[in-house]
Amino acid sequence: MTEHPWQIERLDLDAYLARIGVSGQPPSRSALDRLLEAHVRTFTFDNIDVLLEQHPGVGLDAVQAKFVGRGRGGYCFEHGTLFAAALERLGYNVERRLGRVGDPNEKARTHIVVVVTRDNERLLCDPGFGMSTLRAIPLMDGAEDDYGGRALGVREVPEGGGRAWELHRRGQDGWELAHTHDELPVRPVDVGHGHHYTSTFPTSIFRQMLMVAGHAGDRHVTLTESTVTVRRAGAPTEHRQIAVEELPDLLHELNVPLTDEELERLLKRLAELSTSASPY
Numbered sequence: 001m002t003e004h005p006w007q008i009e010r011l012d013l014d015a016y017l018a019r020i021g022v023s024g025q026p027p028s029r030s031a032l033d034r035l036l037e038a039h040v041r042t043f044t045f046d047n048i049d050v051l052l053e054q055h056p057g058v059g060l061d062a063v064q065a066k067f068v069g070r071g072r073g074g075y076c077f078e079h080g081t082l083f084a085a086a087l088e089r090l091g092y093n094v095e096r097r098l099g100r101v102g103d104p105n106e107k108a109r110t111h112i113v114v115v116v117t118r119d120n121e122r123l124l125c126d127p128g129f130g131m132s133t134l135r136a137i138p139l140m141d142g143a144e145d146d147y148g149g150r151a152l153g154v155r156e157v158p159e160g161g162g163r164a165w166e167l168h169r170r171g172q173d174g175w176e177l178a179h180t181h182d183e184l185p186v187r188p189v190d191v192g193h194g195h196h197y198t199s200t201f202p203t204s205i206f207r208q209m210l211m212v213a214g215h216a217g218d219r220h221v222t223l224t225e226s227t228v229t230v231r232r233a234g235a236p237t238e239h240r241q242i243a244v245e246e247l248p249d250l251l252h253e254l255n256v257p258l259t260d261e262e263l264e265r266l267l268k269r270l271a272e273l274s275t276s277a278s279p280y
Contacts (some may be wrong), residue, residue, distance in 0.1 A: 006096075006188060007060045008085040012068060012113060019068050027091045029123070032116060033135040035090075037148075038123050039083055040132045044214035045179050046071030046238055047206040050199045051269050052262060058195045059188075060085055071257050073214065075206065077195045079128025080112035093117040098190060101180030104164070110194045113167075113181050115139060124154065124167070128220060130171065130213040131180065139165060148219075149233025152178075159183075210270055212248075214254040223250055225270040 003009065017024055020038040025031040047067075049055040056062035058077040066072045067082055067102065080096060087094050094116055098109040114125040116136065123136035133150045141156035151170035156163055164182040168175040198206050205211075212223040222229040223242075228250060230238040242250070247270075248263060258266065 004088075006081070006085060006088075008088050008223065010060050010235060011064055011082075011085045011089055013086060013089045015068050016064065016082070017091075021073065026092060027118060029118065029136070031090075032087075032118070032123065032125070035086070036083070036127060038066075039079070039086075039127050040134055041168045042217045043079065044212055044256055045075060045079070045128060045130050045132065046073050046212040046214075046256065047075055047210070048212070048256070048262075049074065050073075050206045051210065052265055053197075055199050056084045058191055064260055069100070071255070073212075073256070075198070075211075076110075076112050076128030077191050077198075079132075080114055080190065083125065084114045085125045087114065087116060096191070097181045097183065098186050098194065099179045101179045102177065104180045108194075108197065109177050109182075109190075110198050111181070112186070112191060112194070113179075124165070126167065130211065131178075131220070137167075139258060149231060208273065210266075212251065212254060212256065214256075216253050216255075221250070221254060223247070223254070225274065244274075 002258045013024065020042045022034055022038045051181055056066060058081055060081055063078045063082045066074060067078065084094050084096050090232050094114060097113050099111040099113055100107040102111055103113050112128065114127065116123045116125060122139040125141045126133040131150060133152065136145055137145045137152055137154055139154060143154040145152050153168040153175060155166040155168060157166055159182050162183055164180050167178045169178050198204050210223065210225040214221060218232055220231045225244060226241060228240060230241050244267060246268065251258065
């Protein structure tokens with residue numbers, strides 16, 4: 001038997017479903033939405049292992065050991081790898097696509113999304129973004145969705161001789177571009193190279209600051225080393241400065257299972273970054 005290029009047969013599907021609290025069901029739009037929301041609510045988006053210089057990589061074995069085994073989260077390449085593998089094992093028609101966060105003229109293809117085709121409809125899933133989608137969005141020009149307190153829109157744009165797809169978020173001042181993905185084929189080596197850049201290049205933002213985002217009850221919480229932002233559906237966004245001493249409790253609130261040694265090293269690393277960024 002030929003091994004799948006993404007090694008999806010190595011996924012412990014039952015353990016993954018148990019971790020996110022969803023039973024395996026035949027492919028359907030409603031089942032897809034349940035899987036996506038459960039995944040996003042279970043695993044944080046974070047760059048902690050990059051800051052700790054201990055990232056295990058983005059191969060499926062490493063990702064499931066980290067996410068399914070430890071209950072940790074990670075960033076887009078990990079989320080996309082795990083979620084796409086689970087969908088394929090459940091019988092969905094899946095494509096992995098790379099995208100550019102922010103201005104596509106200035107940013108590299110360092111984001112990954114998952115596109116599902118079902119009943120001749122293509123659906124965009126974005127499980128590994130700071131404000132990840134909670135349900136799939138039709139991949140068609142002008143499609144919009146408003147769920148869980150976040151309004152999203154899809155726009156088709158030209159890309160070379162083909163096309164690309166923008167995902168927009170509606171903020172206080174109107175629509176804001178989140179990222180743009182293209183339709184080029186994606187292979188495991190592409191994800192590995194993207195991960196290598198984002199996790200090791202000296203000026204990569206993932207090496208410069210803490211980024212943790214996740215759900216705590218009805219709240220979506222985003223942390224940096226100095227701020228916390230809380231969003232609730234139908235309520236104003238809360239944003240405040242925090243002291244580094246508050247981080248352990250906030251990470252605990254987001255169910256980030258760090259060992260005592262990892263937490264100690266993380267706080268030390270953040271102190272080093274703060275010192276190096278200071279002009280004095």
